Amino acid sequence: MTALSKIQRQAAAVCLAVISFFLLSSFQVFAADKKTIGVIMTGDIPYYSKMHKAFTARLSKEGYGDAQVLLQRPYPDQVSWSNAARKLIAVDVDIIVTYGASVTLAAINERTSIPIVYAGVYNPDAIGITGKNTTGSISKVPTSSLIRYLKGITNISNLGVLYSDIEKESIRQAKDLEDISKDMGFTIVKINIRRAEDVRKIKAAGKLDALFLTCSASVNMSLNAILEIARAGKLPTASSMKGENNSGVVITLSASPEEQGELAAERVVKILRGAHPNALPPASGKNIELIFNLKENMEMGFKIPMGLVTEATKIIQ
C-alpha cells in the first residue's frame, strides 16, 4: 500500500510537472505573441486623433486587435516629448509610433534600438528623419498650392505665418514660404506661437492680409483662438493639416490623416511580422484633400474663387 502510494505520488508529481511545463510554455507563447505598441501623439489635435483612430482600426483588421497600445499625449515641448519617448523605451515596447515630426525626432534622439514608425511627417528628409531604424508615412503637400488658392480669395501683400520655433518642421515650412514669397511677390510676417497666449501676437503683427498655419502642434492646439482673431480681422486662413469638418479654416490642402494612420499601421504590421524598418521605404500619402470652407469665406465677405470651387475635393457650405 505504502509502495503503491509512493508510485502514485511519483506519478502525480510527474503529471504535475508535465502540466506545469505545458501551462508555462503556453503562457510564454502567449506572452511572446501579445505585442506592445507605444504611440506618441503630441497636442490635442483632430488631425492626429483621426490618424490614431485609423491606425488602431487597421491594426485590428490585420489581426493585432489584442496588441497593447500605450498612448502618450505629451504637451508640445521638447522635455515632454523626450519624457514620453523615454517612458516607452523603459517599458520596452515592440514598436514606437509617432505622429508628427517633433515627436519622431525626440524618439530618434533617444537612440533606441526599438523600431520607430512615424505618420504625418511633412518632409522627413529635410529635417534628418531618414534610415535610423525608422520608416513611416509622409504627409507633404505643396505649400505654394495653398498660397495660390489663397491669392484667389484676396490680394496678399503681407502673409502672417504662424509657426513654432521649437518645432523643426514648422520652421522648415516657414522657410519654404519665405522662398515662395519671393517668386509670388508678397512678404511674410513670422509669428511664433508656442503657447496659447502667443496668439495675441497676431493682432500686434501689423497689417496682415491672410494667415498661414504651419504644421505645428502648438499652432494647431490654439486653432480656435486663432480663428476668432482671423474672423474679427477678416483674414482668410490656410492650413496643411485637416481639422474638424467645420473647423473654420478657409482653405486646407492636407494629406488624409486616415490614410497616414493606415500607412503607418501597414508598416507596423510588417515589422511585427519580422521585416526590418530600413527595408520598408517611407510611403507618401496619395489621398490629398483640398477643402474649401465656402461658408467661412462668404461670412468674411470674400469673393468666391471659381477655380478653387472647381478644384476642391470638398466644399463646406
Place this chain on the structure above:
Amino acid sequence: MFNEMKFILNFILLFFVLLKPLEVFAEEEILLGLIPEQNIFKQMDRYKPLAAYLSEKAGVNVRLTILSRYGDIVERFISRGLDGAFFDSLTGMMAITRLGVEPAARHTNPDGKATVRSYIFVRADSKINSVKDMKGKKVAFVDRATATGYLFAIAFLRENGVSDIDRYFNEYYFTGSHDSAIYAVLDNRADIGSAQDTIFNMLASRDITIKKELRVIAQSEELPETTLCLRKGIPSQIKKRLTGILLGMNEDPAGREILKKFGALKFVEAEVKDFNPVFSLARRAQINIREYKGTR
C-alpha cells in the same frame, strides 16, 4: 376716299412684306458649342467677347453653350441642335468623321502657331523620369475624348510597353479640364498629368512657381489648335460670313483687342487635312476613331 384707303392698305401690306425678311434675319441665331478646355467659367469669359464680336459683325445672334464634358460630344452636337462648335483636335476629328462637320477656322497662339502639343508632366521634385517609374502611381487625365489630355498619353504608354492602364497604375481619373489636370499634379493630388501645352504655358506664364514646380517628361507632335467646325448643311453664306469675320479680325482694331484677350494673334483657315496627325495618333493608341465614343 376709296383710293386713299387702298393706297394706305397697300402701303401697310408692302411694309409687312418688306419687313418679313428682316424679321427672319433678326430671329436668326447661331448656336456654337464650347468644349470644357478650361474650367467652364474661364471658358465662357474667354469666348463671350468673341461671340459678341461675331454677332455684331455678322448681324446674327451668336450664342454659346458649354458642352459640359468631352465624351459623347458628337451625340450632343446633334441633340442640342448646334450649328457649330469649337472642337479640340480629337473631338473635331470625331465630328468630321461621323457628322461631316466642316472645319472653318482655328486661331494662332501668341507664338504664331495654330497647333498644340500634349504634355505629360510630373512635379519637379518627383522621382518619376520614365514610364517604368510610373508604375503604381496616380494619373490625372483630362478626358477620354481629348487628344492632348488622353490620346497622346495612351499612345506614348503603348509605345513604352503599357497596354493596360487599369493594371499599370494604382489609380487614374479624369479632371474634365486641362487646368484641373495641371492643378491636380501641382497639389500632389496626382503624380502624373497629361494636358495641353498652351494651357500649361499660359498658367506657367502667369505664375512663375508653376513653371518651377512642374517638369514635362514627354510631349506629342503638333496637333491642330481648337477649330471652329460648322455643321454640314449650314447655309454657305453664313459659313462664308463667319469665316470671313474670323479671318479678318486681326485687320480690325476692335478685333485685335478681342484676339488679345482671347490669347490669339489671328484666325487662319482650317481644313480637314489639318487633322491628319490626330488620325496617326489614334492609330498609335490603337483606337478606332469611327467607333470611339470618348467614354468608357
